[in-house]
Amino acid sequence: MSALFLTNNLTRRKEKFAPADPERVTMYVCGPTVYNYAHIGNARPPVVFDVLYRLLRRTYGADHVIYARNYTDIDDRIIAKAQEEGVAIEEITARYARIYEEDTAALGVIKPGIAPRATEHVGDMIAMIETLIASGAAYRTQSGVYFSVDADADYGGLSNWKRDDAVSGTRIAGEEDKRTAYDFALWKAAKPGEPAWEAPFGRGRPGWHIECSAMIEEKLGSPIDIHGGGVDLLFPHHENEIAQTRCAHGRPLARFWLHNGFLTLEDEKMSKSLGNVVLIHELLKEWPGEVLRLALLSAHYREPLNWTGALLEQTKTGLNRLYGALQRVKDAPDTEEEAPAAFLDALMDDLNTPKAIAELFALATAANTAKPNDQPRVKAQFRAAAALMGILQHDPDAWFRAGAGDQAEKIDGLVAERVAARAAKNWPESDRIRDALTAMGVEVMDGPNGSTWRMT
Numbered sequence: 001m002s003a004l005f006l007t008n009n010l011t012r013r014k015e016k017f018a019p020a021d022p023e024r025v026t027m028y029v030c031g032p033t034v035y036n037y038a039h040i041g042n043a044r045p046p047v048v049f050d051v052l053y054r055l056l057r058r059t060y061g062a063d064h065v066i067y068a069r070n071y072t073d074i075d076d077r078i079i080a081k082a083q084e085e086g087v088a089i090e091e092i093t094a095r096y097a098r099i100y101e102e103d104t105a106a107l108g109v110i111k112p113g114i115a116p117r118a119t120e121h122v123g124d125m126i127a128m129i130e131t132l133i134a135s136g137a138a139y140r141t142q143s144g145v146y147f148s149v150d151a152d153a154d155y156g157g158l159s160n161w162k163r164d165d166a167v168s169g170t171r172i173a174g175e176e177d178k179r180t181a182y183d184f185a186l187w188k189a190a191k192p193g194e195p196a197w198e199a200p201f202g203r204g205r206p207g208w209h210i211e212c213s214a215m216i217e218e219k220l221g222s223p224i225d226i227h228g229g230g231v232d233l234l235f236p237h238h239e240n241e242i243a244q245t246r247c248a249h250g251r252p253l254a255r256f257w258l259h260n261g262f263l264t265l266e267d268e269k270m271s272k273s274l275g276n277v278v279l280i281h282e283l284l285k286e287w288p289g290e291v292l293r294l295a296l297l298s299a300h301y302r303e304p305l306n307w308t309g310a311l312l313e314q315t316k317t318g319l320n321r322l323y324g325a326l327q328r329v330k331d332a333p334d335t336e337e338e339a340p341a342a343f344l345d346a347l348m349d350d351l352n353t354p355k356a357i358a359e360l361f362a363l364a365t366a367a368n369t370a371k372p373n374d375q376p377r378v379k380a381q382f383r384a385a386a387a388l389m390g391i392l393q394h395d396p397d398a399w400f401r402a403g404a405g406d407q408a409e410k411i412d413g414l415v416a417e418r419v420a421a422r423a424a425k426n427w428p429e430s431d432r433i434r435d436a437l438t439a440m441g442v443e444v445m446d447g448p449n450g451s452t453w454r455m456t
């Protein structure tokens, strides 16, 4: 099998990935701010990095990959939501963190081993801010503590940010009393009615960027092997994370920086203000989680993904085809097999999921045409490949029953009647029932262990 190559946005090149320590591979992905239901665009990073997590676990061993994804549980929007509902902030954050976990679990996302919450690490953030103040990389004002971008000569390496462009292009907004427009808040001074923590530099709460730097340091230790997130976080969030860690600890934050592309909705940018937002939990009422997951993986992770009704219909049809092929070989004896080399090569080549999906369909064709003595191998390869993608995790019969909805019992009844007709050698009746099933979109498959059916 080929080596793993990943596009590293720090160098803007596809590079061969090797962890600093193969016994302890570390990955961090910026998680959600928990104040509302997550939309389908929010689902792309957890699903994309879940495939990478599965691939890393397969390559280095499940016990040797440490994956952390945080919850931002202190933020202006959380405070506003709690005030709006007249409930405690903790009630809002606990509710939406739970919903996020349910939504991502329905999308087949393995729960990261570490899921730190920002409010549990305020002490670590305070310590890091103190270090930054002591080194001259941060300064206090009336409104809080700011990171001094001018104090960091290397600022801008990830995003190609240029100080000269920023100087002419930005102005200091609102109440912020920072030195330059591009300095950013590490700590926000306490305001009435808002949660606040005691700190040597005054009561207040942390800014967003410092959370990730402090939690990565505490939970994983810098530099980590892989830092991931949506491309919308590349600037300023990830640039700021890098600057904070470099100036506080003198180390790079991460060796590889990976970003997934935008998701558009019917060719439009998803935007709450435009009202075109689809929530994961709404989609899950209409579509199986695996359809949403496979649709999210249908484009290469770095490319934009256009989310449409047609994409979902097409993905559902495709999954039915894959499950149909799995159903055909499901009774073959179990055996141990790796996923085929062509499938693995696709994923190892910068997570080329469209190519990997094409290889899954090739495996489906192989399953549909395999002779009995070859079925165990094809089935095991098919299952191993599907497991890396996090799909085909249901029993095929159960999948088709669920797809048939309230028709499932009626179909079962007709299939049983047909089995009885065949046993009685009543061929006209058997054919009549088969035609009725065909008209309902049901295909019956007669095998040595009886008859099964699937939706076509």
Ligand SMILES: [Zn+2]
Pocket: 029, 030, 031, 212, 237, 241
């Ligand atoms: Zn982050």
